[in-house]
Amino acid sequence: MTEETFVTGIALSQWAHGAARLGLPSLDIMKRCDLDPLCLGDLGRKIPLSTFENFMLELILVSGDELLGLHIGQQIMPALYGSLSMVVLSADSLEDGFRMAARYAPMVVGNAGGVEIREDDNDKLFIGLLAHKNAVVRRHWIESVAALIIKAAKFMFPSFSPECLYFEHAPTSKHMEKSLLEYFRCPIQFGASFNGARFDAKKMAGYVNGYGKYSMEIASKLADQQLEDQKIQQTFIDRIKIQIRDLIGTTSPRREVVAERLGISPRTLDRRLSSAGYSWQELIDAIRSQLAYEYLSKSEENIADIAHRIGFSDVRAFQRRFRKWSGVSPNEYRKSFKR
Incomplete structure (x- = not known):
């Protein structure tokens, strides 16, 4: 069976966080596209390409910005890329940095793209391969990637500039x-x-x-290890989420109870969560918010019952928290699905 085309949570993070920096309601759009907030920055999370494209199209539509891809790519956030940033910054030369970026591109684009490098006379030709079919998405995606890569290169070497860029699309305006x-x-x-x-x-x-070469070797090993470790880490996070979902609605999901169920100490649980970029409360809030969105959009239960199902004894506390998550009340959010 052919594997579904996907990108990783890092690609999603670049667009979600980049859009948020531009003042766009990216988290709200994620929810409308059924994207789990826990996907953000998660190397091991496979985001179906169709879902990611829907998210991009929503952002593009809401922004009304014909240059959104360019503006997203200008948002340099090295922390999102983990060891990949270390690999590129530790390369012996700019050419090596580009080659390493091409090698580890799957950490970001999954199996939905890649880079082919060709020798052409005295030049190096880097060709972007992408699985996006939608012409609008392709245009914004490639402009975003080009802006991100060129800005990162200029950060290291301010005088650097490509000889020429090639875009398959035509500009939509002067x-x-x-x-x-x-x-x-x-x-x-x-x-x-x-x-x-x-x-x-x-x-x-x-x-x-x-x-120097030594730093490059260390960074490469870290990147290789991260690819493998992230698969294991994601399995662990999934196990925690299953336990929390099981506890929510019947009792307060306490970290000590989850740790005991998993056969580890609360301290080890906290350490594992931290290494994956989460805190206990963030995980609880993310799961509660996801369940709230699901129940409000797909069930006819009243607000008080939904609040109880996800662990709120006071419906008013749930309403306040939901407004903090989404910017609207539970009733307003539910009505948006009945228009």
């Missing part, structure tokens, strides 16, 4: 074309047969990083 040319500061061939970038091989080799 304003868009002007903005792209001003940002990338290099020729752009629109309507090309591929998406990619051309770099001068000698220039790339000439941009030498001072971290």
